[in-house]
Amino acid sequence: MRFTDDNSVIAAAFCRAILVGIEKERDGGARSMDELAALAEAVGAEVAGILPQVRETPDRRTYIGKGKLDELAELCASMEADTVICNDELSGIQLRNLEDRLGLRVIDRTILILDIFAARAGSREGKLQVELAQLRYRLPRLTGFGKALSSQGGGIGTRGPGEKKLETDRRHIQSRMDEIKKELAEAAAHRQVQRARRKKSGLPLVALVGYTNAGKSAVMNHILRATENGDKAVFEKDMLFATLDTYRRRVCMRDNKEFILVDTVGFVSKLPHSLVKAFRATLEEVAEADLLVHVVDASRADCDFQTDVVSEVLAELGASGNDRITAYNKADLIGDPARLLHAPPGVLPVSATRGDNMDKLLAAIESAIFRDLRSVRLLIPYDRGDIVSYLSEKTPVSERAYTEEGTLVATKLREADYRRLEPYALRSGDA
Numbered sequence: 001m002r003f004t005d006d007n008s009v010i011a012a013a014f015c016r017a018i019l020v021g022i023e024k025e026r027d028g029g030a031r032s033m034d035e036l037a038a039l040a041e042a043v044g045a046e047v048a049g050i051l052p053q054v055r056e057t058p059d060r061r062t063y064i065g066k067g068k069l070d071e072l073a074e075l076c077a078s079m080e081a082d083t084v085i086c087n088d089e090l091s092g093i094q095l096r097n098l099e100d101r102l103g104l105r106v107i108d109r110t111i112l113i114l115d116i117f118a119a120r121a122g123s124r125e126g127k128l129q130v131e132l133a134q135l136r137y138r139l140p141r142l143t144g145f146g147k148a149l150s151s152q153g154g155g156i157g158t159r160g161p162g163e164k165k166l167e168t169d170r171r172h173i174q175s176r177m178d179e180i181k182k183e184l185a186e187a188a189a190h191r192q193v194q195r196a197r198r199k200k201s202g203l204p205l206v207a208l209v210g211y212t213n214a215g216k217s218a219v220m221n222h223i224l225r226a227t228e229n230g231d232k233a234v235f236e237k238d239m240l241f242a243t244l245d246t247y248r249r250r251v252c253m254r255d256n257k258e259f260i261l262v263d264t265v266g267f268v269s270k271l272p273h274s275l276v277k278a279f280r281a282t283l284e285e286v287a288e289a290d291l292l293v294h295v296v297d298a299s300r301a302d303c304d305f306q307t308d309v310v311s312e313v314l315a316e317l318g319a320s321g322n323d324r325i326t327a328y329n330k331a332d333l334i335g336d337p338a339r340l341l342h343a344p345p346g347v348l349p350v351s352a353t354r355g356d357n358m359d360k361l362l363a364a365i366e367s368a369i370f371r372d373l374r375s376v377r378l379l380i381p382y383d384r385g386d387i388v389s390y391l392s393e394k395t396p397v398s399e400r401a402y403t404e405e406g407t408l409v410a411t412k413l414r415e416a417d418y419r420r421l422e423p424y425a426l427r428s429g430d431a
C-alpha cells in the first residue's frame with residue numbers, strides 16, 4: 001500500500017482486483033465476499049477474481065496461509081490483476097509481506113471503506129472525520145514501511161535516513177490529527193448548542209438506523225411525503241453508503257404534533273473501528289434519540305446477520321437501551337410472504353417505496369413518542385395572546401372558550417411545555 005502526500009490512500013478506483021478473504025467454516029462467508037465485491041465496485045474497481053480461504057484465524061504474517069498465497073500469486077498473474085483486496089483489516093506487517101511476495105498493491109477492507117467515505121463525504125465535518133480515520137489507520141502502519149526504509153541506512157543501532165523519514169512522517173501525521181481534532185471539537189460544540197435548543201423545545205427525536213442500503217432514506221422520504229413535508233426529501237439510491245452525513249428534518253403531523261426525524265449513515269459488517277470512533281460525534285444523536293426506527297432489508301437472505309451487525313454497532317454507540325421499533329422493509333420484494341411469519345414478534349413489515357404499512361409505521365412512531373402527552377385545561381389571561389397562538393399552532397387543541405378571566409384551552413402537552421405552562425393549568429373541578 002502506498003500513501004499520497006496529502007495523507008490519503010491511493011484509491012482502489014479503476015484497478016483490476018482479486019478479492020481474498022478468510023472464512024470461518026461455520027460462517028459460510030460467501031456473503032461477506034459478495035459484500036466486499038460490492039464495496040470494491042463502489043469505488044470503481046473491477047473484480048477480476050475471488051479467492052476465499054477457509055480458516056479460523058488469519059495468518060499473523062501473511063493473512064492467508066502459504067499454499068493459498070502461492071495460489072493467489074498465480075491467479076493474479078493469470079488474470080493480470082494489479083491489486084489485491086483483503087476482506088479484513090490488516091497489520092502493517094501483513095500488508096508489507098503480501099506486497100513483497102506478490103509485487104502488487106495490497107488494500108484491506110478498512111481502507112476500501114475509508115476510500116468510499118472519502119469520496120462521498122459531503123460536509124466539511126464529514127470530510128474531516130474521514131481524514132482523521134485515515135490518519136488513525138495509517139499511523140500504526142508506518143512502522144512496517146519504516147523498517148523497510150531504515151534498512152537502507154547504516155548498521156544496527158544507527159539511525160538511517162528511513163528512520164528519520166519515519167519520524168518526520170509520524171510527527172506530520174500527529175500534528176494534522178491534532179489540527180483536525182481541534183476543528184471537530186469546535187463543530188461538536190456548535191452541535192451541542194443546537195441540541196440544547198432542541199431539548200429546550202422538547203421536540204422528540206426519532207433516528208432511523210440500519211444496515212447500509214436497507215432503505216432508511218426511503219423510509220424518511222415516505223414519511224416526509226405522507227406528512228406533506230415532501231419538499232425536504234433526502235438522497236436515496238441503490239448503492240452502499242448513499243447517505244454519509246446525518247440529515248435532520250422537522251416532521252409536522254396532524255394535531256400539530258411535531259418531531260425531529262434523523263437519517264443516519266448506514267452500518268456495515270466489520271465497520272472500521274477508526275471510522276466508528278471518528279463518526280461518534282455525528283452519531284451521538286442516535287444514542288440521544290427518544291426512539292430508534294431500525295430499518296431492515298427483509299428481502300435479503302442474510303437479514304438476520306445484518307440485524308446482528310446493527311445491534312453490535314448500536315451497542316458500541318451506547319444506544320442499546322433506547323426504545324426501538326423494527327421495520328422489515330422491502331416487503332414488496334419478498335415473493336414468499338410466509339418468510340415474514342418468521343419475523344420476530346413486534347416487527348412491522350413495510351414497503352417504503354410502495355407505501356405498504358407505512359401508515360402503521362407512522363402510527364407506531366406517533367404512539368411511542370407521544371404516549372407521555374398530558375391532557376390539560378389551561379386558563380390563559382387575555383394579555384397572553386402569544387401563549388394561545390402557541391397552543392393553537394403547536395398542540396392538539398380540542399376545545400377553546402372565552403371566559404371573563406381569559407381563554408380556556410383544552411389540549412395535550414409535552415412535558416417541557418407542561419412545566420412551562422403549569423401556572424395556567426386548571427385542576428379538575430376548577431372552571
Ligand SMILES: Nc1nc2c(ncn2[C@@H]2O[C@H](COP(=O)(O)OP(=O)(O)OP(=O)(O)O)[C@@H](O)[C@H]2O)c(=O)[nH]1
Nearest residue numbers: 213214215216217218237238241242243266330352
Ligand atoms: N423494492 C423496494 N425498494 C426499496 C424499498 N425501500 C428502499 N428501496 C430501494 O433501496 C435502495 C436503497 O434505499 P436507501 O433508502 O437509499 O437505503 P439507505 O438505508 O438509506 O442506504 P444508505 O444511505 O446507503 O445506508 C434504493 O434504490 C431504494 O429506492 C422498498 O420498500 N422496496
Ligand SMILES: [Mg+2]
Nearest residue numbers: 216217242243
Ligand atoms: Mg441513506
